[in-house]
Amino acid sequence: MNGPSTAGPSTAGPSMTGKEMHELVTRLYPLCRSITGDGVRATLDVIGEHLPLRVHEVPTGTPVLDWHVPREWNIRDAYVRDPAGRKVIDFTASNLHVVGYSVPVSATMPLRELRPRLHTLPAQPALVPYRTSYWSEDWGFCLSQETLDGLEEGDYEVVIDSTLADGHLTYAEHVVPGGEEEVLISCHVCHPSLANDNLAGVAVAVELARRLGEAGRAGEAGRRYTYRFLFAPGTIGSITWLARNRQAAGRIRHGLVLACAGDAGALTYKRSRRGEAEIDRAVAYVLESSGRPHRTLDFSPYGYDERQYCSPGFNLPVGCLTRSTYASYPEYHTSADEPGFVLPESLEDTAQTCWEVFQVLEADRRYTNLSPYGEPQLGRRGLYGALGGRSDTQQAQLAMLWVLNLSDGDHTLLDVARRSGLPFASVVAAAESLREAGLVAEWTG
């Protein structure tokens, strides 16, 4: 099975509330995802109930850029029994308990031999850490320091009922058609029971796809961009997609990696490697003009899949939107990142922010003033209030003056909004009025 299959409904469902997004997070939470395997497939099946998906299966061993698709990992059960026969670690209680990609084990061993394979967080003694060993054959368990401290010496039964065998890497795309140029929304689907990282990002992406679909159904004017949603395992998933989509990658004009999208923290935008790409300026504008508390960070080569999109060979204009950032909050990569850590209103706020960014990307354009010598007479075209001398000037008229003055090919409407301090929507409306009046035309420079 190498070609894509199609899953889910033929169109995206209606827009979701924050509560509905949160329900999606909660439903996806128990599935045991990894970078390959049936947990990813089950996750895509659920997403496929909300959106038509094109699911891709890439065979083990396929060369992808500098890497190869790894063997597929699946797990059925895993536990550790103490000398008294009690299950002191149990995969069925939480899939975090097993180190991801653990090879199968069935053995009895004294605690002192097992101990180096037991991972805890001594500084957060009640929490279970999240650990993986994708690229080095190994096995192990994760548990709380408190549980570890309670273990008595003696012989322990250790079982990991897993398989690591040739199979496939699975990822899915949902495409909302529009113009030839594309906006990429990418989120990783490889983490097991971690809610904010990244089921929150998945839920926001699903909601954005649904809003775009709804807007399409509502018969809106032709969409400028095609929107490509990518649900793929982190790192190896985006590397696989890039390896198989060199041409599509060349069509990406703007992109966002969505991660940690639902906690109570303020929004954080990490700029693309380019630093001043249009996506960077659009997100910064939406965050600043909204008055939302937020932070903007320079690009750095760690975090999520922006690492791959922004590698110097591709250098795509892809930023990363999160709330609390990568590795910065105590719940990060622990059992405390559970659905209660994700807030419906945060999911809604992240989605709304992205939506406003899409509006800017769709509407931002560069115009040429067709009457650039002096100001054109707006009044005789019905674009100006008739009674002069008033000390207040209307915002709409100001916006027209700004658009006329800066429509020289060097400035976009977003530049006009930033320079003038006027709302982007007013500037867009002014440009539209002027275009209808034949005073500006889209710049073809």
Place this chain on the structure above:
Amino acid sequence: MNGPSTAGPSTAGPSMTGKEMHELVTRLYPLCRSITGDGVRATLDVIGEHLPLRVHEVPTGTPVLDWHVPREWNIRDAYVRDPAGRKVIDFTASNLHVVGYSVPVSATMPLRELRPRLHTLPAQPALVPYRTSYWSEDWGFCLSQETLDGLEEGDYEVVIDSTLADGHLTYAEHVVPGGEEEVLISCHVCHPSLANDNLAGVAVAVELARRLGEAGRAGEAGRRYTYRFLFAPGTIGSITWLARNRQAAGRIRHGLVLACAGDAGALTYKRSRRGEAEIDRAVAYVLESSGRPHRTLDFSPYGYDERQYCSPGFNLPVGCLTRSTYASYPEYHTSADEPGFVLPESLEDTAQTCWEVFQVLEADRRYTNLSPYGEPQLGRRGLYGALGGRSDTQQAQLAMLWVLNLSDGDHTLLDVARRSGLPFASVVAAAESLREAGLVAEWTG
């Protein structure tokens, strides 16, 4: 009458004191100016007593850029009588009482019918606003809210004895000859009884022309620039001038719009659209180095005639110098903008600032160091104090070292002054000494 006529004396009179400038403001104040008509002509007649003027009359209907010269408006009288026969609004008391460009009216009507044509400032109940309706045939009166509140119901006699008919638009130029490149000083002469806006600007322009004339008579070295003073109605006047002077516009190297030049506020400079033109840098330098309180603003496409000069097709290096800014002070466009609102010392300060800017523009040059390898030996050329080792170094010598070091074609003398922190005059003197010694030459790059 389409060609220019010459008015006034054959040369400009002597420099004026602040008090004399203020007298000029007071004398011009009662005249009923508009964008056309005899009020402008009477204003130019008075200016012509101080400076030789070339007066241009441009016929109604002449196409000028995107506009046409409008019909000419003249007014002889206007009043409103209350049911008791009292003149409750009287044009002869203040020309602000009539909306500019009001068409003739002679009627009797109940107050409720008249009322929509009565303009007040409810938040400033004692003041009469300034209103016009140049581009839409209309009529109306302006009055204080207090007067309006005192009007009783009943029938009012309404008279506006005006004409709106084919005629001319009038503007005037005064040119102080110099080199081929030009400095433009532009001020609007279309506002009726408003003192700061813009009789103050007119008075400062007149004074600057007189100082330049006096300096010329004093036999100063050849002037680098020709100075062109333009007295024209706002917007349509500068548009008309630009339409008729495309070639002269191309010779403008620096320009200032003078407006609101006489109130008690600090000086404000609004940069040209280019933002970093030499005029922008020269004005900023004069304001900063003088220690005067001041503000510097980025260009914006509203305000005065810089809107036209800085339209993207022309994009001339023209900034705007005011004291309090456009629409920012409570007296703006009201009857409170009367001669008492303008201070002789403010007029003098604005004029002196412009004069210092002219000195910078005249003297700022780019030099080449003709002895660029190591420092040249200033001592044997008599340019350096003989006794070494002193821990203080004379400013003149520092200035020479700076000029030598930065005379590479990339820096002007103003750059040297800014980088070194030395007074511009010291830098100019140093460059002159070095030029005489054959160590630098004007850059011809």
Place this chain on the structure above:
Amino acid sequence: MNGPSTAGPSTAGPSMTGKEMHELVTRLYPLCRSITGDGVRATLDVIGEHLPLRVHEVPTGTPVLDWHVPREWNIRDAYVRDPAGRKVIDFTASNLHVVGYSVPVSATMPLRELRPRLHTLPAQPALVPYRTSYWSEDWGFCLSQETLDGLEEGDYEVVIDSTLADGHLTYAEHVVPGGEEEVLISCHVCHPSLANDNLAGVAVAVELARRLGEAGRAGEAGRRYTYRFLFAPGTIGSITWLARNRQAAGRIRHGLVLACAGDAGALTYKRSRRGEAEIDRAVAYVLESSGRPHRTLDFSPYGYDERQYCSPGFNLPVGCLTRSTYASYPEYHTSADEPGFVLPESLEDTAQTCWEVFQVLEADRRYTNLSPYGEPQLGRRGLYGALGGRSDTQQAQLAMLWVLNLSDGDHTLLDVARRSGLPFASVVAAAESLREAGLVAEWTG
């Protein structure tokens, strides 16, 4: 004697402590240096005990850029006797007492006639100033204001036993061999008994040459740069060197003028005229990342020999490192600048700072990522910790990700260190690991 002679040992001695550097300052202090003469030769003889030197003697009258080598000045004795026959000024007590380059005098004159030739510091009445008259034949004495105030009227015997005659200008070079491109370290040796200005700079330069020699002997990897140390009189010495070494000057990639290098003040770096040369960025980085208090100043055309190296014809990337700056401290150019004003720990700190700058210059390079599409798989090359999911990432791994991401020809390793906030040494080590793994190669752009 026009060709160079070689003085001193065949290799540099071992690294010195701050105390040893201070001893060198103290030993050189009494010598009567000037821009020519035996005081310079004696100074170079002492330096030559520590380093092999190539000494150059350039005849009087030799044209050097815009200058000529002056006559050579030597002095044996000088004094002033008061009417009672007491030596009230005595050259043997301090060579500052005679104005440098004083012509011979033997005369008796009344105090009022002598007085204009007596230089004091009225604001620092206990101190003797330092004065010279290199380029204008003159003579004079320097003394404290207190001494001057104590002089009685009467006839004074005045003796200056000096010669001003054709001879040579003397300077010396020490070269530590390396690659074809050069680092210049320049310090002036023309000041008589002034310790911080510039025996401190001389001592730091000697120590740096010895460290480089020691590192060479220790069999370190091939040095990237040749290090050229220049000990020359100020201004005319660097001008002479530049005149005679146009080709060598063209090989200078980085340079530092060392002056006032030993007082208790914080380090001050004055940028080269280029402002953003690699030496400017390297020194700024070392100062900032060390946490040392420091100041960084823009270039200005006064100070030390950077004036000549940075004249616009040469425009060499040469900055100036001092502690307290030129003419900014009360001891500057006075008898208070004696060995006690120089601290061993300051000398050591200045030398160490320069040494760290050398490390940056040697190691800073530009790389190309040979696997620029996506991140390369570091794990299979043994460059990455095997266990994923941990919320801390090792500094070495971060450094590799940064080097990979910014190895695009536009960024040097110093840029990577600045952008990432990682220590330069970690970034260099990461680049070396990646180079060994074949993932990056030196950029040949």
